[in-house]
Amino acid sequence: MYKYRINENDQAKAEKFQKGRIDAFSDIEKQLVDVVKTIRQAKIETIAYYRDNPKHFAIVYGTDLIQDYLNDIKILLTPDKDE
Numbered sequence: 001m002y003k004y005r006i007n008e009n010d011q012a013k014a015e016k017f018q019k020g021r022i023d024a025f026s027d028i029e030k031q032l033v034d035v036v037k038t039i040r041q042a043k044i045e046t047i048a049y050y051r052d053n054p055k056h057f058a059i060v061y062g063t064d065l066i067q068d069y070l071n072d073i074k075i076l077l078t079p080d081k082d083e
Contacts, residue, residue, distance in 0.1 A: 039066075 046060040 042061045049058070049060050050056070
């Protein structure tokens with residue numbers, strides 16, 4: 001085992017670092033709220049497009065890619081059970 005003492009300067013750096021990491025979650029939550037609003041608007045626009053173009057197969061928004069990204073985020077936030 002290593003013996004290492006944390007001096008006050010290192011402690012202050014650690015506290016600042018940890019605060020930044022924790023505050024990042026608040027920023028992410030705010031962004032997710034904005035994403036929900038954007039998704040709702042995209043859904044409304046997609047419904048309107050398909051009503052106006054009932055025989056079209058156009059992809060108005062890339063929902064498959066959005067779902068893939070959301071799944072990746074879930075994976076990033078799931079603790080690894082092997083550790």
